[in-house]
Amino acid sequence: MRTERNLTRLDRVFARLDREPERPAHIDVPRMSRHRVVLFTATLAFYLAIVWAVVITSWLVRLDWLVMFFRPYQQWSEIHWFVDYYVVLGQRGPTAVMVAAWLGWRSWRQHTLRPLLTLGASLLLLNITVGAAKLGMGRLGPHYATVIGSNEMGLGGDIFPSGHTANAVVTWGILAYLASTPRARRWLSAASAVTSLGVGLSTVYLGTHWLSDVLLGWAAGLLILLALPWCEPFIARAETWIFDLRDRWRAGRGRTVPVPVPVPASPVVLKPRSATAGDAPAPEREPVSQVRSPRTPIHLAPGPHTARSERTPVTPAGSRRPQHPERQPRGGTAQPARPLTGG
Secondary structure (H helix, E strand, O other): OOOOOOOOOOHHHHHHOOOOOOOOOOOOOOOOOOOHHHHHHHHHHHHHHHHHHHHHHOOOHHHHHHHHHHHHHOOOHHHHHHHHHHHHHOHHHHHHHHHHHHHHHHHHHHHOOHHHHHHHHHHHHHHHHHHHHHHHHHHHHHHHOOOOOOOOOOOOOOOOOOHHHHHHHHHHHHHHHHHOOHHHHHHHHHHHHHHHHHHHHHHHHHHOOOHHHHHHHHHHHHHHHHHHHHHHHHHHHHHHHHHHHHHHHHHHHHOOOOOOOOOOOOOOOOOOOOOOOOOOOOOOOOOOOOOOOOOOOOOOOOOOOOHHHOOOOOOOOOOOOOOOOOOOOOOOOOOOOOOOOOO
16 A cells, blocks of 8 residues: 655755746735725825924924933843844845845746845835935934924934834835735734834834834835835836846847858859950860769878888988898898889
């Protein structure tokens, strides 16, 4: 009785590492549904409300100052070392490299550039929107505050909204956005939410951002994730253009020179040149045969074959061996010497 072998965990890992023969058909591209439009509108309203609350120096600014005076890094100093490492999950360089490595493997395995192009589009939107907001509002951070109770806006700072928080939301949320199954999307959404929440609170703990900076960073990152379906047509066009460019490059690199087809030569007859005074008429050439006659074999000059020991070495200056008139070659009778040159 034949039984199938149960697959171990290592077998399942290697099976997942194998490259799929073609792009999987079950991977769906998110679209801008009505539910997503409602979430985008609500998040945008929340974004604008936070900006307005900070501009008018409302209760949110007073809460920022209360948290700053509380100095969490002094109240819970025993976790300072952990927070210093954890906040790296919001830095753009390390997180982008880690996520790009994972999405690069997925792109290679699934024969599609959509994961990498989506990551690039999201980071581009992040740099444009968050960078413009930082430079436009120019808010100073807690360590550089000048007047107690003020909103510190328009003083040349670049911390509003929090770039660490927005980057954590986008970088880790893109994994949930590109998930292949609903179950994976739910788990990755929860994991990215917890990670970005921890990164934002870490910046507040370290005193590098106000609490309102973190709230605006969460809203900014979520807006980018919700707006990504609007970028899908451009991502598809970019993918098609890159693949077409690759195919043209491969075709140009593997191009071979066409081999000319041999055409049988037709017999050519040269007409005699018109005779002039003092010139003899040129004879008529015979037609060239289409099939060339085989070359006649080359035969050696006639003569007996002698052994190497009986041959006289020949140099340009003559023979170096003394003459022995009494020496007879092998074979009994003397044979006439072969001429060195023809004639």
